[in-house]
Amino acid sequence: MRNSYKYVALSLLLAAAFIFSSCQQSGSNNSGALSSSAAERSFVPPGEHDEFYAFVSGGFSGQLAVYGLPSGRLFKVIPVFSVDAEKAWGFNEETKAMLQTSHGFIPWGDSHHPDISQTKGKLDGRWVFINENNTPRIARISLSTFETDEIIEIPNSAGNHSSSFVTENTEYVVAGTRFSVPIPQRDMSIADYKGNFKGALSFIKVDPKNGHMNIEFQVLMPGFDYDLSHPGRGKSHGWFFFSTYNTEEANTLMEVNASQNDKDFIAAVNWKKAEEYIKAGKFKTMPANYAHNIYDESTHTATTTMKKEVRVLDSSELPGLVYFMPTPKSPHGCDVDPSGEYIVGSGKLAAALTVHSFSKMEKAIADKNFSGEAYGIPILSFDATLAGTVEQPGLGPLHTEFDGKGNAYTTFFISSEVVKWKLGTWEVVDRKPTYYSVGHLMIPGGNSREPYGKYVVAMNKITKDRYLPTGPEVTQSAQLYDISGEKMELILDFPTIGEPHYAAGCPADLIKPNSKKFYRLEDNNHPYATKSESKTKVVREGRDVHIYMTMIRSHFAPDNIEGIKVGDRVYFHVTNLEQDYDVPHGISMIGANTSELLIMPGQTETFVWQPTKVGVWPFYCTDFCSALHQEMQGYVRVSPRNSNIKLSWTLDGE
């Protein structure tokens, strides 16, 4: 066995080499005379665009960050599961519904695994999906508006971790539970976990026209932990693979008790078979309660629908639906190569990588080559599905991606490195250190039939001394490697938000042309939209006052409002009349217990202000919009409750 301590020392030496001499680094790689400096290869000159978009999970920030590759520049943080005061996400009246769940309004989420929609196994750049781990949800983000369009809650699930991966025509986005729970939820002793808790794997149908999601069915599984998953593709299209741990079904001190079995499983779920069972009526309809939130691009408003049931297929009763492939030592990553033949199980406590063969699996099923069963689900013989083993590749394998040229790249958390190896021969080709403790890695299109094998991004769990220190909490980071040559080359470190669990990359050309420039005012169907200054007004309905306001360079209409009283609920319905690219306006009101609004051209948004003090209170534009931005302001006169001041509103005295 390789001496791991020696290796760590070597890594540190290499790190020093990187810092002191990048020439030495490129010199040590066999990339030939064409090799240029690392800086040059990640440099995108001012004014030029990156070659790839990278959608990087914001982890415990709950959001999704948009970067360019190879520059590592951050363009936007898309609010998804957490409120964002900058963009009024979860603060304005329009988006509050997006964060509704069966537990009520939740202001935070833990986002994990983004995945881009596919057509015929190739990235199509329409949507990116991402899962929320804590209160199980899946979000769909439009890659035209770069906003979250839809969030669906997942019932019967807890720790929504083996999610949100799409099948090769985006038939389904799949969400698996990490924690098994009583299904349906009930008051019971935790000690009775074994045999009583269940895991649910949810298959969420995606409408090919508008992307709308609907939980088509759930597969009810034994009470293991379902950790990660990936779809079959090509020949294995129709199957979905989930890694499991805690097949011991322990319920306490998991770090020990869930690590006892020599092998856990990769569960192969035949979703085409599941569709047949659904068609044949072999499902149970279970009562449930989960939120389905849709943001309507024409009303700029989200609505919540509570769904009341879900269809469930019981894996222990339906033959041919699920098979278990034994995989050593609590596998984490479960990754399928571009051809769909190889399923890589990264036993995170194992010293070797296990690769299963899809065609061998099919044969083993046909031959009934089983070594046992678990809760009625056949366990295939380990040797019968084994394609090969990558021996001694490193310590603590987690995730694998593919370059489409016959190579796989696996991250090793404990030995802190990315290892390149060959599919079929299972030999290690190259290894490069990461700084430090890498989790996921991403090759654009790495979860599709056609990866763009030019770069790999490694996402680290810790950074320690890698950047300027910022107190006890230091930055999160990713690292970019050029993988166009035989050897990988580290060309860039860049900080990221939250914890970058995973990322999805896509050629910019697939997305850039569809990026929306502004919302057309004539398509604005917001019930409180005001489409011209002449239609602005203020309406009192008891204690509620609705201000129909517009904004355009460089004024609000109206900008003087009188007749508001202490104790009123004042709704500012503000429409940005601009029809130009990159001319948002903001608005904020002194003392309002909410965020600003940041309104894109053609859009209407609403905030509520409940004035508590008599006086004349200003509001202003928060986004430097024009040469006269500083003049973009107005006043609201607030009178005592018993005042007789009549409601009035003006602009320029008119």
Add this chain to the structure above:
Amino acid sequence: MKKSQILMIVGSLLLLPLFVLPLWNISLEAPQYPTALGIDIYITKMADHNEGDIQNINILNHYVGMQKLPEKMKEFELFPIVIIVMTILGVIFGFIGNKKLFLTWFVLIGILGCIGMYDFYLWEYDYGHNLNPKAAIKFPGTAYQPPLIGTKEILNFKAHSYPMSGGYIMFIGIFMTLGAYFVARKENSG
């Protein structure tokens, strides 16, 4: 039918695309407008070159006190009539086949064209000089008149004023009618 007659008829018919294609374009370029703002001038209207351009030009111009671009102009009622009349006249002259009529038509459209350009200049002058005295931004002595034809720097903008597809087709048509005159002379002498 003689070659000159065909030239005359086709030439005058080439005025008709003006009903669907823009005659002229004024565009404004600045660093923060990597896609220039543009107005396409048709014989019946002014239109956005890219969606929202007219509104955006109006917004920018209001800071220096310029008027909004007109939605209605008497020219937009007159121009279509002139174009229809001249086309019909040209076709009739073509059928008659008299070279003097060809030349008359060419001279007539030339005069009308000059009047049109002068009218355009007057409008541009008023548009660039007739400013709101309450304008937020004032540069004493600065006028914002776009060029009649060509390119001119106006504050942070570069203003371009050039014919567009409908205009170019019209010019080709007009010169075909002049060609018709010369061909007709050759045909008669031959």
